[in-house]
Amino acid sequence: MDFDALLKELKSELVNIFGEKWKDLKNESRKDIDQFLESSKEKLKRWTKLLASGEIDIEDYEWLIKSQKDLMFMQTLHSSGVNKISLGHFKNKVIKTIIGVVKTVIL
Numbered sequence: 778m779d780f781d782a783l784l785k786e787l788k789s790e791l792v793n794i795f796g797e798k799w800k801d802l803k804n805e806s807r808k809d810i811d812q813f814l815e816s817s818k819e820k821l822k823r824w825t826k827l828l829a830s831g832e833i834d835i836e837d838y839e840w841l842i843k844s845q846k847d848l849m850f851m852q853t854l855h856s857s858g859v860n861k862i863s864l865g866h867f868k869n870k871v872i873k874t875i876i877g878v879v880k881t882v883i884l
Contacts, residue, residue, distance in 0.1 A: 817845050829883045
């Protein structure tokens with residue numbers, strides 16, 4: 778498993794979903810996405826290896842990824858006045874995207 782390639786794919790997908798919702802903020806979002814992925818990188822790597830090796834199942838993986846939700850501080854959205862409900866929905870979409878990409882690559 779090439780974790781760096783997976784991380785690159787995750788970044789690309791996350792920038793795309795950000796751009797779908799807030800086109801005018803797509804470029805500014807890269808910093809937030811990079812910061813989140815960097816702060817979660819070691820955990821994501823460890824958990825993804827555990828999933829790939831069969832030591833945890835996809836439900837455990839989802840739970841672990843969801844535990845990172847509070848680390849997602851989207852400064853760009855917060856500064857732009859996006860309300861907390863929209864931000865919460867976006868964070869949920871980020872979680873689903875991460876899990877979807879990992880499922881596609883690993884399983």
